[in-house]
Amino acid sequence: MQLTPQRPNIQDIPAFLRAMAEALEKMHVEQRAHGGIVEGALKDWLTTTEDSLDEERFRAAAKPADQLPDDPLQADVLCFATYCIGVIAGTSAANAQPFMATHHQGKEWPTEFLQLLETLAKQDATPRVSISDLSRALSTPIALESVLEPEPAGNSGTPLVKPAHQMPAVRIALRNATVGKPYSYEPGVIASKIAETLGHDPTSARISHLQLPEDCGLAFDQLTGAISGVPTRAFDKELSLDYVPSLSASSITAKVTLLINPDPLSLWKDLPPPADAPYQKPVLAHSEERLGPYRIVAASRRGRSHANKSEFRDDDYAIGYAEETGWLVIVVADGAGSAIYSRRGSQIACDVAKTRLLTVLNSAQHNQAEALYLQHRDWQHPEVKKALRQCLYEAALLAHHKLRAEVAQPTETLAPPPTLRNYDTTLILLVMKKTGEGCIAATFSIGDGGAGILPHVGEGIPLTKADSGEHAGQTIFLTFDSTVANSEANLESRFHSAHTQEFAGALAMTDGITDPKFPSDAAFADPAQWAALWTELQPALTSSQALLDWMNFFSPGNHDDRTLVAVLPSLPAAPDTQ
Amino acid sequence: MRRLPVYLVLDTSGSMSGEPIQQVNNGVQMLVSALRQDPQALETAFLSVITFDSTAKEAVPLTDLPSFQAPTVAATGTTALGEALSLVADCAKRDVKTASATQKADWRPMVFIMTDGSPTDDFQKGLARFKKEKWGAVVACGVDSADVSLLQQIAGEAVVTLSTADAKALEAFFKWVTASISTSSKSVQTGKEVEGLNQLPPPPPEIQVVV
Known part of the structure; x- marks a missing residue:
């Protein structure tokens, strides 16, 4: 790939990359891709003096995947990854050492994202990484109790991507649950907490969507925003939630971590003592x-x-x-x-x-x-x-x-x-x-x-x-x-x-x-x-x-x-x- | 119920920024996930995280493992190790139950201290306060340039060092801490106290035991 990666002339590079990843993600969901074109397209974005991504124009360049040769979705992912590596490592891709995630860990780039890039950089054994994986890994986590990236104050310039992407990534950690123990969030509590964190009016905030893991024993009440139930299985993954700040506003998607501890009783094993040990004794x-x-x-x-x-x-x-x-x-x-x-x-x-x-x-x-x-x-x-x-x-x-x-x-x-x-x-x-x-x-x-x-x-x-x-x-x-x-x-x-x-x-x-x-x-x-x-x-x-x-x-x-x-x-x- | 209190005392000074602090965050996360799979630890281990940079603070108070949520810590400032030692002693004095007519005693608390620097505050004062409490296992982990002789004053022979603050060594350290807590929570049931390094699982090769 013939990119000459330099830091583009924009203020918030992670947000720019996030926007681009999300735009690609939407495109791929629709089974559309840039395929070979994306390379040229990305070059354009790099050399442009614009400081934001014009999502419409970016997406308009895409074609139905079945009209493109080879594996166009994967080609997009590789192009995007190479571009990110260039931006992060700041060197010419042609002369670069193999990209090592550990060399770039810090506050700016999520570790998981760097690791995915490293995986993609090893071209000999590339496992399939989807643009969704990259997009998700790029989202910087923010704890509910302490917002690490508050909404940029006095943001007078053009939004990076229109319209919802001006919001910071929000991560919400729900209280831990345990299999077999009743668990609940009162109506409205989650929405109010997010509203408080983001400085919104809690009275009009609500959660429009939260998909809890299937068959986990917990249910989310769409109407009241309450969670209740008795967990039936252990769970430790990220969920997503749509948060609506007010009646007229559009929703913001936030990452939610929910941890359901296993029932300790289910973890105990019943193993016989070694038969060849001295001093045998029945259990x-x-x-x-x-x-x-x-x-x-x-x-x-x-x-x-x-x-x-x-x-x-x-x-x-x-x-x-x-x-x-x-x-x-x-x-x-x-x-x-x-x-x-x-x-x-x-x-x-x-x-x-x-x-x-x-x-x-x-x-x-x-x-x-x-x-x-x-x-x-x-x-x-x-x-x-x-x-x-x-x-x-x-x-x-x-x-x-x-x-x-x-x-x-x-x-x-x-x-x-x-x-x-x-x-x-x-x-x-x-x-x-x-x-x-x-x-x-x-x-x-x-x-x-x-x-x-x-x-x-x-x-x-x-x-x-x-x-x-x-x-x-x-x-x-x-x-x-x-x-x-x-x-x-x-x-x-x-x-x-x-x-x-x-x-x-x-x-x-x-x-x-x-x-x-x-x-x-x-x-x-x-x-x-x-x-x-x-x-x-x-x-x-x-x-x-x-x-x-x-x-x-x-x-x-x-x-x-x-x-x-x-x-x-x-x-x-x-x-x-x- | 008899609890096994575990204090993780973590250096979050500026010199830890970048890769090391990222790995510390990952390490704590990994430690908690692994312990949750151990029924003994899940029921008995209580975790607290104390961080220190220019000051020391109780990032997570002593919390039962099922409720514990790993904090995300950032690196900044100087190295108030003395204050951290005082703070963990104060916390243990407040948290750890000793035997009385009306309550059963907790296990003696375990402390894992991790630092990459030399203290920038009154270390001896903090050390004196620390020594007043009764501890189970106390393990100090020096990363790179840490002053090993000071760590030996805290933890005696239970001082380990990491040759570099790289991902592999730090991951190995947290895995070992996990195994140590599992071992100790097992001894909770079997009536054997863990007091020194020799009663913990052997440290992995990435970790040097200072003798």
């Missing part, structure tokens, strides 16, 4: 059984955050019953997601602690708490409580040492050799025994999650205090020496007990349940919140499968593994006496 576990005077319903399920990344369930639980003495043992543990073998850590912790507690509590010889109770006839007697505390502590300590033993001699072949922190896990021990209509319950806990007992359905007593720091994610684990230190302060902070006159139920849970169900420490300490959770759980406690299903509830931002063990009276509870 779901559940059980229900009758043990002595209790019915126990338990379930543990992998969290969405783990399923999304093909990771294992790191939670675990264990249940046991001492037949001789009537003690029930519940253990739940939450392996730290950051620790690669925490699924094994939680499993060891549960099994070891449960076995140890059963052995001790079921033995007349070793069950000091029982012996002291027979002496004092009071579960709240300091000596009785201390014996219970010691029993629980020793179970945790033994679990800690079993983790150390696993590190020294892993039960599976691991490479590289593991460290203790690879097995990070929390631990909640809950033991209880029926006493008349009520029961004695005691806990020892390390880390987060929690346990509590409900004397009757209207009230719960929390029996643990979570270890958490000033910021999220700061918890501690059974693997820390400090958590199993044999100091009065440590043991006292981890042990809790209660002796109730009635019994309706008890719960032990990992933080996958406590985080969404108890939004604060104050909520965890509130007896009514426990009652609310208990009520919510009732339909789910009919079977462990029902509990597993319930556990799949969706709570934004709460997608950790979830484990819950519920203890209920085996026989229907006595009528609530409160």
